[in-house]
Amino acid sequence: VTKPALESPDDPQDLYLARGDDIPTWRPVNTGDVFAGVPLTIGGERAGRAMVLTHPCTMRTDGVRLVDRLLMAPVEPADPLPMWRGHYARMPLPELEPGQGHAADFDRIEPVASEALDPAARLAAMQPVGINLLLQQLVHYLTRVVIETSQFNVACGAGVAEVDLIEEWLEESLDGGADLDEAAVACHTWLRSIPEGSQASPQRRLNEPQQRAAVRREARAQVRAWLDA
Amino acid sequence: MTEHVWKTESSRPTGGQLITMETAPTQTRTDLTELREDFASLRDQTRLLHHDTTNGHQRVRRADIDQRAAEHGRRPLPEVLEDISAYGFSWREIARALGVSVPALRKWRLGEPATPKNRTRAGRLLAVCEYLTQNVPIIDDVASWFELPLVPDPAVTPLDLYADDREDLVLDYGEQQEPDPAAVLDRYDPDWRDRRSNFEVIVADDGLPTIQRRP
Secondary structure (H helix, E strand, O other): OOOOOOOOOOOHHHHEEEEHHHOOOOOOOOOOOEEEEEEEOOOOOEEEEEEEOOOHHHOEOOOOOEOOEEEEEEEEEOOOHHHHOOOOOEEEEEEEEOOEEEEEEHHHOEEEEHHHOOHHHEEEEEOHHHHHHHHHHHHHHHHOOOOOHHHHHHHHHHHHHHHHHHHHHHHHHHHOOOOHHHHHHHHHHHHHOOOOOOOOOHHHHOOOHHHHHHHHHHHHHHHHHHHHO | OOEEEEEEOOOOOOOOOOEEEEEEOOOOHHHHHHHHHHHHHHHHHHHHHHHHHHHHHHHHHHHHHHHHHHHHHOOOHHHHHHHHHHOOOOHHHHHHHHOOOHHHHHHHHOOOOOOHHHHHHHHHHHHHHHHHHHHOOOOOOHHHHHHOOOOOOOOOOHHHHHHOOOHHHHHHHHOOOOOOHHHHHHHHOOOHHHHOOOEEEEEOOOOOEEEEEOO
16 A cells, blocks of 8 residues: 655645745745755756755854855756655755746755855745755655654744744844844844843743744844844 | 432522432432433533523624724734734744735735735734733733644644634634633544654754654
């Protein structure tokens, strides 16, 4: 008896947080992001589309700066619909561009210098459901073990919340006329600090789902205070 | 052998009357039959009363939220969205609750017009948050409550229910009209138990979450 081993989205549109020009350039790089103009080497040197595979928890050395190299998979045009069944070396990317499906190819994963990624050349950023499906596909490709996407959703929840929070902090900072790099450092410094009278940093508190709303409220107050200062 | 006698303050017991059980040397079958019928009648009446009061409460609740939502629907949309955000929701969660994309939400925040339907949805989400905050003392942080799973596995949250157009379940659970999370999930997805995983998320010794097979 055979059955589909892996999950697929109810609606392909559910995969994407935003595509193309709708992605803010200040949004931190995250797992599942697809970039154009990525310097790839396997199969010949070229600049092509590729998807970030590095896990959210391990892609930054100090919370702000990306690690030197990110694991990426080349993304090529393909008919993604049949790939949700049995094509386990591919991550289907339907409607990555209007009217054109693509797929990320796990057979040609390679490390890419993170500094080579151009924020303005980001083609897609994933919703948590897209990241969870990608991780399920990738883990299955590497190990033939099937882990429900619900578990990835729990495991990646804090990382997703942190990326959202940083994006909002940077947006507010840019609206307030601040320098992007300074705002990123200020956000990170606050995320990792342990306030007086508290046991944990805001970053650590994001691990607890019931703490996330409070951390966001505090972050909004903090960025306003930082801008006023 | 000792027999039991149900004694009440009158011959026709009601829920508000004191009912005591005493032992007595004798008891006729006729007495027991009458008592059984009395209690069956009481049970049916209380069931009907419960049904009526639940329906009445839900109608009043709906009217309350409708009224709040209508008022918010007349306000500028960016203000309404800021008020929702002030509870502590992320913009991504708000977009999900409203069934729209994050870029669309960003455009509305910047003043671009939204359809009347989407304005209504935004007003309604704010109304639900206000209602729960003001009427349910145990919910002291409504955005946090929306993010907290009903059961550990599968980790379905009130936000998931709301995004799936089950405002009724969100409110019943929030107001403890249906306090049992399993019963709420039964109404949402009768097969939810089949979605439980053989894996679990733990915190590894590097402080980061890790997925492992359940022991």
